[in-house]
Amino acid sequence: MPANLLGFALTHPSHGIVFRTEVEETSMFWTKTFIPTLKESPEGAEIPSHVLMLRAGLINQVMAGAYTYLPLGMRSLRKAESIVRQEMDAAGAIELMMPSMSPIGLWEQTGRDEAFGDVLVRVELKRHNRKVTVVLGPTHEEIVTDLVAHHVSSYRQLPITLYQITPKFRNEERPRFGVLRTSEFLMKDAYSFDTSVDGLNRSYEAMYRAYCRIFDRCCLAYLPVEAESGPIGGDASHEFMVPAGNGEDKIVHCQMCGYAANLERAEIGSRQGSEAPTSLLPLQLVATPGVSTIEQVSNFLHCRPQDLIKTLIYLADGQPVAVLLRGDHEANENKIRRAFRAKEIALADPRTIEEVTGAPVGFAGPIGLKKDIPLIADYDVQYVRNGVTGANKADAHYCGVNLGRDFQVSQFADLRCAVDNDPCPRCSGSLRLRPAIEVGHVFKLGTKYSEALNARFLDTDEQLKPIIMGCYGIGINRILAALIETTHDENGIIWPVALAPYEVVVIPVNVTDERSREVATSLHDELSKAGIDVILDDRDVRAGVKFKDADLIGFPLRIVVGERGLAQGNVEIKWRWEKTAEMHRLENVAAVAAEWIREERKTGERFKAAVYRTTIGRDR
Ligand code: ATP
Numbered sequence: 375m376p377a378n379l380l381g382f383a384l385t386h387p388s389h390g391i392v393f394r395t396e397v398e399e400t401s402m403f404w405t406k407t408f409i410p411t412l413k414e415s416p417e418g419a420e421i422p423s424h425v426l427m428l429r430a431g432l433i434n435q436v437m438a439g440a441y442t443y444l445p446l447g448m449r450s451l452r453k454a455e456s457i458v459r460q461e462m463d464a465a466g467a468i469e470l471m472m473p474s475m476s477p478i479g480l481w482e483q484t485g486r487d488e489a490f491g492d493v494l495v496r497v498e499l500k501r502h503n504r505k506v507t508v509v510l511g512p513t514h515e516e517i518v519t520d521l522v523a524h525h526v527s528s529y530r531q532l533p534i535t536l537y538q539i540t541p542k543f544r545n546e547e548r549p550r551f552g553v554l555r556t557s558e559f560l561m562k563d564a565y566s567f568d569t570s571v572d573g574l575n576r577s578y579e580a581m582y583r584a585y586c587r588i589f590d591r592c593c594l595a596y597l598p599v600e601a602e603s604g605p606i607g608g609d610a611s612h613e614f615m616v617p618a619g620n621g622e623d624k625i626v627h628c629q630m631c632g633y634a635a636n637l638e639r640a641e642i643g644s645r646q647g648s649e650a651p652t653s654l655l656p657l658q659l660v661a662t663p664g665v666s667t668i669e670q671v672s673n674f675l676h677c678r679p680q681d682l683i684k685t686l687i688y689l690a691d692g693q694p695v696a697v698l699l700r701g702d703h704e705a706n707e708n709k710i711r712r713a714f715r716a717k718e719i720a721l722a723d724p725r726t727i728e729e730v731t732g733a734p735v736g737f738a739g740p741i742g743l744k745k746d747i748p749l750i751a752d753y754d755v756q757y758v759r760n761g762v763t764g765a766n767k768a769d770a771h772y773c774g775v776n777l778g779r780d781f782q783v784s785q786f787a788d789l790r791c792a793v794d795n796d797p798c799p800r801c802s803g804s805l806r807l808r809p810a811i812e813v814g815h816v817f818k819l820g821t822k823y824s825e826a827l828n829a830r831f832l833d834t835d836e837q838l839k840p841i842i843m844g845c846y847g848i849g850i851n852r853i854l855a856a857l858i859e860t861t862h863d864e865n866g867i868i869w870p871v872a873l874a875p876y877e878v879v880v881i882p883v884n885v886t887d888e889r890s891r892e893v894a895t896s897l898h899d900e901l902s903k904a905g906i907d908v909i910l911d912d913r914d915v916r917a918g919v920k921f922k923d924a925d926l927i928g929f930p931l932r933i934v935v936g937e938r939g940l941a942q943g944n945v946e947i948k949w950r951w952e953k954t955a956e957m958h959r960l961e962n963v964a965a966v967a968a969e970w971i972r973e974e975r976k977t978g979e980r981f982k983a984a985v986y987r988t989t990i991g992r993d994r
């Protein structure tokens with residue numbers, strides 16, 4: 375096997391630190407490795423990244439949610455991992471490795487055995503006739519906090535940020551979309567420990583900046599968005615999202631001011647009634663037998679969903695409350711929870727609904743509720759004229775319902791999910807809703823885990839205080855899937871140099887031609903010596919097959935050695951994302967290729983300029 379142990383030096387412009395990557399062998403002959411490409415799209419693969427990773431021979435499915443990384447997939451995964459590790463180290467985080475297995479007791483102490491429910495993978499082990507239950511970690515807050523609780527006792531030992539890159543296990547209800555959502559995946563998880571909220575803010579900021587560098591180096595078109603913040607509140611959580619048609623998350627984005635947030639979190643700017651004032655109709659009770667959903671009611675009464683006011687009965691920390699929303703809007707439970715200042719919020723059960731409204735489920739309304747409960751309306755409800763609501767009676771609705779005249783509310787608040795074209799909360803622009811893939815998450819935890827697991831430190835004032843924590847995750851596999859999902863064309867994957875399994879493929883058109891084979895092999899050797907990741911396609915197959923595979927796998931740079939070109943002392947060189955090839959003199963081509971690759975490693979600029987403009991451009 376033509377292997378050498380040359381690493382390569384890499385300077386990243388954002389901080390000028392010189393790294394060596396951890397790719398051990400930089401060259402390979404196609405016939406000596408294992409690249410089982412597929413001609414056809416495999417059954418069950420629904421989205422481009424899944425189809426292409428299978429077809430390009432990067433992964434192989436073992437079962438739903440579990441994949442083998444084949445040699446090429448493994449190389450890309452290692453490159454992503456290596457970028458993440460370099461940036462974590464550069465940000466001052468300290469690497470360690472915690473086991474996948476941990477005792478269930480730790481998870482009981484924080485209540486997360488229940489919170490995770492079936493997602494938590496529990497394994498029963500037999501030890502000396504005793505059964506013990508262990509957990510396969512879905513994340514490692516419990517284990518790392520327990521570690522710190524045992525070994526950190528003074529402010530002098532803080533702050534510290536610990537991280538690892540290890541497999542995580544989640545029994546996802548629906549593992550799907552290839553490696554975007556699997557039961558076992560590789561995560562970089564980091565945890566910061568500080569003595570003050572200011573300290574936490576600094577640690578968080580350092581991780582946030584490292585994340586920007588990581589995703590930038592991976593050439594992902596990412597967007598940091600505000601996310602649900604949990605106990606610390608405020609600006610305490612960001613997700614790093616890659617907008618993509620098949621993303622499972624929803625984000626809103628204002629192109630005017632750059633405001634971006636997860637849909638769960640997204641605020642909405644001040645709203646106005648869109649229609650001219652109409653005269654008020656009298657309140658009227660109408661029979662609506664068996665008609666209860668928004669769709670049924672609007673069909674039955676020939677009105678638009680936005681003319682309906684829906685009344686949702688929730689339990690806020692166990693107490694029934696009512697929420698009014700326009701019929702076409704969707705409730706945002708985080709906003710509702712905050713509006714009622716509750717810790718927990720859940721839709722009420724049918725019995726509670728009957729008790730509160732006096733009617734079966736589906737006929738609740740703000741007029742004549744049986745019980746006097748707090749009633750909050752979303753801002754948009756103010757502008758509904760002559761609306762339709764449930765009548766708190768079986769099979770009946772009110773028409774001509776008007777706020778102020780027919781019912782009152784105790785408060786207005788922002789209670790719904792944003793929709794396309796909603797006003798931006800920060801400027802006069804409007805919000806755009808788009809699907810996205812979450813590749814990373816930074817989160818200010820506060821003291822939830824340190825209190826539960828007794829991780830305290832003696833402060834300068836001799837007081838014992840809980841350590842203030844943050845946690846920071848990146849899905850390494852998802853980096854690859856998100857990249858492929860957004861940067862491919864009809865022929866296959868388009869890799870940036872930073873993540874490509876090999877940076878250059880050298881293709882002799884006809885391997886049976888001795889001169890072509892010799893030239894191709896020596897180009898391969900020369901590039902390999904220069905520290906370039908290069909693969910020589912030495913298969914004795916039709917040239918068309920090799921070109922197709924090269925495009926499918928998506929090596930960034932392709933060098934083609936053909937008999938005709940050689941006769942004039944030329945070989946062909948082409949970036950994967952460019953349409954046309956350039957001819958170069960044989961004696962120069964290795965130096966040119968090595969130079970281009972080195973440049974591209976540093977900046978990814980050629981890739982970004984070409985690919986963001988075309989592939990991602992369509993999606994933006
Ligand atoms: P999701 O909402 O997609 O289920 P999450 O918010 O539960 O993810 P975190 O706990 O924030 O995930 O984990 C950190 C990172 O790990 C995520 O940003 C994502 O990139 C990755 N990740 C999470 N779950 C999976 C999974 N099942 N398969 C692959 N990667 C995952």
Ligand code: MG
Binds near residue numbers: 613814
């Ligand atoms: Mg998350």
